[in-house]
Amino acid sequence: MSEDVVSDTVAGTWTKPFEPPKEIPTHADVAIIGGGIVGVSTAWFLAKQGLDVVLCEKGHIAGEQSGRNWGWVRQQMRDARELPMMIVSIKIWKTLSEEIGEDVGFTQGGCVYAARNDKELEEYEAWLPTAKAYGLDTRSLSSEEVAQHIRGASFKWKGAIYTPSDGRAEPHLAAPAIARAAEQEGAKILTSCAVRGIETEAGRASAVVTEHGTIKTAKILCAGGAWTSMFCRSIDIKVPQLKVKCTVSRTEPGHDIMDGELWEDETGIRRRQDGGYTISNEGFLEHSITPTTFRHSMAFLPALKSEFGSLSLSIGRDFFHELSSPKKWNLDRPSPFEETRVLNPDPNPRAVAKMRRNLDEIFPAMRDRELVESWAGMIETTPDVIPIIEETKQIPGFYIATGFSGHGFGIGPGAGLAIAGMITGKETGIDLSEFRLGRFYDGTKIELYKKV
Numbered sequence: 001m002s003e004d005v006v007s008d009t010v011a012g013t014w015t016k017p018f019e020p021p022k023e024i025p026t027h028a029d030v031a032i033i034g035g036g037i038v039g040v041s042t043a044w045f046l047a048k049q050g051l052d053v054v055l056c057e058k059g060h061i062a063g064e065q066s067g068r069n070w071g072w073v074r075q076q077m078r079d080a081r082e083l084p085m086m087i088v089s090i091k092i093w094k095t096l097s098e099e100i101g102e103d104v105g106f107t108q109g110g111c112v113y114a115a116r117n118d119k120e121l122e123e124y125e126a127w128l129p130t131a132k133a134y135g136l137d138t139r140s141l142s143s144e145e146v147a148q149h150i151r152g153a154s155f156k157w158k159g160a161i162y163t164p165s166d167g168r169a170e171p172h173l174a175a176p177a178i179a180r181a182a183e184q185e186g187a188k189i190l191t192s193c194a195v196r197g198i199e200t201e202a203g204r205a206s207a208v209v210t211e212h213g214t215i216k217t218a219k220i221l222c223a224g225g226a227w228t229s230m231f232c233r234s235i236d237i238k239v240p241q242l243k244v245k246c247t248v249s250r251t252e253p254g255h256d257i258m259d260g261e262l263w264e265d266e267t268g269i270r271r272r273q274d275g276g277y278t279i280s281n282e283g284f285l286e287h288s289i290t291p292t293t294f295r296h297s298m299a300f301l302p303a304l305k306s307e308f309g310s311l312s313l314s315i316g317r318d319f320f321h322e323l324s325s326p327k328k329w330n331l332d333r334p335s336p337f338e339e340t341r342v343l344n345p346d347p348n349p350r351a352v353a354k355m356r357r358n359l360d361e362i363f364p365a366m367r368d369r370e371l372v373e374s375w376a377g378m379i380e381t382t383p384d385v386i387p388i389i390e391e392t393k394q395i396p397g398f399y400i401a402t403g404f405s406g407h408g409f410g411i412g413p414g415a416g417l418a419i420a421g422m423i424t425g426k427e428t429g430i431d432l433s434e435f436r437l438g439r440f441y442d443g444t445k446i447e448l449y450k451k452v
């Protein structure tokens with residue numbers, strides 16, 4: 001590794017010292033739980049509308065999923081129900097750096113899903129009518145065209161689908177920059193500030209209780225990522241959510257094999273702003289079975305069946321840890337959210353070794369490029385792999401935005417706009433009805449990867 005390559009570009013987001021707030025406000029128009037891309041984007045849009053917003057993050061901004069993801073900002077192969085919000089999100093990404101005056105690393109280098117065989121190609125091309133219905137620039141690529149986009153591969157792909165307007169942003173830059181933009185607009189962003197629970201008055205949300213004190217507010221958004229289900233369970237709201245560990249690596253800069261993003265077989269690669277590549281391997285998605293798995297198993301059956309080939313299941317420490325963890329707690333004592341300020345799973349060395357082998361096999365020129373950093377993140381997902389966004393029926397004034405299911409980074413800014421609109425009643429043109437929590441309990445058929 002050359003000396004000027006920084007080895008913690010990504011991990012620096014969550015390994016820095018914690019900075020608890022010096023003081024906390026007593027009131028806010030809206031309190032947001034969670035400083036991932038969804039929470040900070042919502043805070044930014046709300047603050048721009050002149051609302052008094054406070055965001056509480058138990059650890060660091062982007063310390064969990066939003067700082068650890070692959071950085072794909074993709075419309076391609078999305079569930080049709082998410083596309084309207086995703087298309088708006090791309091529009092926001094395009095001007096975001098300029099608008100907030102900070103670089104978020106966004107560029108539109110395109111997204112290629114390359115097929116090794118006819119079956120894969122057929123599967124990808126089955127999505128083309130959906131792209132057309134939403135006016136996207138997705139098209140098929142011939143084998144020769146793929147070779148023009150993806151240079152120096154050791155074999156020829158059968159063909160591909162390609163969306164030139166798809167892009168990437170840098171996860172370690174984006175959410176922290178949006179959080180600072182929200183602060184510039186007057187939002188208060190509090191880190192090392194876990195929300196232990198909420199208070200209600202006459203059945204409505206009336207305050208968040210943080211480890212540093214209580215903030216009165218009539219509107220609370222829970223954008224707690226992997227913690228949302230646990231948080232909501234403590235206030236008797238059932239949110240089906242499972243966690244899957246995914247290991248990621250990045251190479252040092254050098255060699256120009258492609259711009260944008262490539263999905264092929266089980267490997268994902270995307271060009272980084274620093275000239276290296278972020279690599280991942282879908283063959284190593286790991287789910288540690290816990291009592292929650294059993295609680296939500298029926299709802300998740302279709303998703304588990306669809307991902308079965310790439311999902312590795314295990315049972316061990318996590319099972320007993322969850323079993324012995326409290327389901328409810330006193331709000332005047334430390335809560336599970338303070339116990340784990342940052343959910344920081346270890347990267348799986350076998351996954352890293354597999355990525356190395358895949359990269360060397362596909363791109364022989366990359367053999368001299370070291371994997372300079374590896375990390376892991378816990379993806380949280382819903383039974384139909386699309387988010388839950390709504391004001392809860394159980395507690396008016398308590399909103400949920402969670403379950404972005406492995407593709408919430410790209411859609412985050414669009415979701416922030418839509419959620420801010422939901423909270424203030426301002427029309428955004430984005431229909432959120434498909435994302436109701438009730439769909440899991442009212443007999444609605446659970447559909448995966450919906451096309452037009």
Ligand SMILES: Cc1cc2nc3c(=O)[nH]c(=O)nc-3n(C[C@H](O)[C@H](O)[C@H](O)COP(=O)(O)OP(=O)(O)OC[C@H]3O[C@@H](n4cnc5c(N)ncnc54)[C@H](O)[C@@H]3O)c2cc1C
Pocket residue numbers: 033034035036037038039056057058059060061062063064065066067068069070071072073074193194195196223224225226227228231246247248337341342376377378379401402403404405406407408409410411
């Ligand atoms: C390895 C990996 C790869 C991925 N790749 C992509 C990709 O390429 N493209 C894409 O679009 N998406 C991708 N995703 C998914 C994407 O990262 C997530 O969907 C998105 O970041 C979710 O954002 P969020 O704000 O909802 O949650 P998070 O980023 O998880 O943020 C939630 C925050 O809430 C905080 N919190 C929770 N409970 C409390 C509490 N009680 N008090 C205070 N704070 C609390 C947590 O500490 C956390 O920081 C990937 C995810 C992972 C893990």
